[in-house]
Amino acid sequence: MSLFNIFNVSGSAMTAQAQRLNVVASNLANADSTTSANGQPYRAKQVVFSATPVGDGSAQGVQVAAVVEDKSPMKMVYDPKNPAADAKGYVAMPNVNVVDEMVNMISASRAYQDNVQVLNTSKTLLLRTLTIGQ
Amino acid sequence: MINRLDEALRFQQTALSLRATRQELLASNIANADTPNYKAKDINFASALQNALAGTDAALPVAQTSPMHLQGNTSLANLGGQVMYRKPVQPSADGNTVDMDVERAQFADNGLRYEASVRFVSDELKDIQAAIQP
Numbered sequence: 563m564s565l566f567n568i569f570n571v572s573g574s575a576m577t578a579q580a581q582r583l584n585v586v587a588s589n590l591a592n593a594d595s596t597t598s599a600n601g602q603p604y605r606a607k608q609v610v611f612s613a614t615p616v617g618d619g620s621a622q623g624v625q626v627a628a629v630v631e632d633k634s635p636m637k638m639v640y641d642p643k644n645p646a647a648d649a650k651g652y653v654a655m656p657n658v659n660v661v662d663e664m665v666n667m668i669s670a671s672r673a674y675q676d677n678v679q680v681l682n683t684s685k686t687l688l689l690r691t692l693t694i695g696q
Numbered sequence: 697m698i699n700r701l702d703e704a705l706r707f708q709q710t711a712l713s714l715r716a717t718r719q720e721l722l723a724s725n726i727a728n729a730d731t732p733n734y735k736a737k738d739i740n741f742a743s744a745l746q747n748a749l750a751g752t753d754a755a756l757p758v759a760q761t762s763p764m765h766l767q768g769n770t771s772l773a774n775l776g777g778q779v780m781y782r783k784p785v786q787p788s789a790d791g792n793t794v795d796m797d798v799e800r801a802q803f804a805d806n807g808l809r810y811e812a813s814v815r816f817v818s819d820e821l822k823d824i825q826a827a828i829q830p
Contacts, residue, residue: 564713564720571720575727582730611731613724620779621724624731673730676800680723683807687719690814691712695821 565691567617568684572677574616574623579674581626582609586667593658596646604656606632606663632657701824708817710748714741715810721779722803725794733791736782736799744778 592604616623642651784793
């Protein structure tokens, strides 16, 4: 029954978008973290989505293939008073672009909402199907 | 007599199955709105329904060289549907061809038509019940 499979498809998309939102939250929270677990400044992270077959039909859900680190250079800020400053007085700040992250956040939340709506519509259709012959 | 009943409901039953399959495809398009290189898919409902009613198998059957082989999944093929890629109007840089406006409009339209088919089946059943009242 293909309508039941929509729950899996939209559910996988919601999980993926939620993970994207999670990464955005982590990036924004660490926008000023000059040190992380490995001693280096925090690097922005991004999720990579990929389509994955769900069920036996040709429908495809979403999965997070990988969480990659942003390779762009760190922001150098002149702040000689900071204990993390180098010999010239510059501090390496995380390469988090706050504008990018906000756009990512809005996009992820809209996509999540879309999938919730798809799920609700499918549920309505299934309930309507149960009323056949009544 | 049972044959006739079956025949009377066959059209709407086929239409409902195809609608459900198409709904699943549209849901997977919406789910993959942010997946790079995902191509939006759809079926031509009119020709799919014609094929399904005529019993024409659109897809190639799975080759079976041993009686132990499974038949393979031909759920959509049995319904006469051929999955096609949507022609992109505004292709994006990451190779994704999902146009959210089109997908959402088609999803709503397909859902409504599914409900209409459900109503038609119910009405046909009511007609049959009225006819066999003593």
